[in-house]
Amino acid sequence: QVQLVESGGGLVQAGGSLRLSCAASGLTFRSYAMGWFRLAPGKEREFVATISGSGDTTYYAESVRGRFTISRDNAKNTVYLQMNSLKPEDTAVYYCAAVAGEVTTTDGFYDYWGQGTQVTVSS
DSSP states (O other): OOEEEEEOOEEEETTOOEEEEEEEESSOGGGEEEEEEEEOTTSOOEEEEEEOTTSOOEEEOTTTBTTEEEEEETTTTEEEEEEOSOOGGGOEEEEEEEEESSOOSOGGGOOEEOOOEEEEEEO
16 A cells, blocks of 8 residues: 655754655655645644656745755655754644645645654744
8 A cells, every 4th residue: 555654853943954754655656746744733734845756846835935845766766855944833743745646735635645744943
């Protein structure tokens, strides 16, 4: 079956960096656009970034554009989220997700989800 496993979360001071990874199995990875979403306490799940199957197309939420970078390695079936200049408001559980076909920022269109990894940014 399809599995998405996130890693790389943790506790970091404001201004610091983290790199999240999401390893996928059980699917034809390059046929899926991949996305990162986050869920903070008391808030709705929020789109963060997405990347096409080829890696040629990316989209970012306004709140993270210029600080976060999404990338993928199709040879390793892995998608990454490099997070720089972290702020306390970036604190959330981060989820990766896979959608067959084109990129989308809408979480309801994604077919598969990981279990999430906690990112905590202290001030």
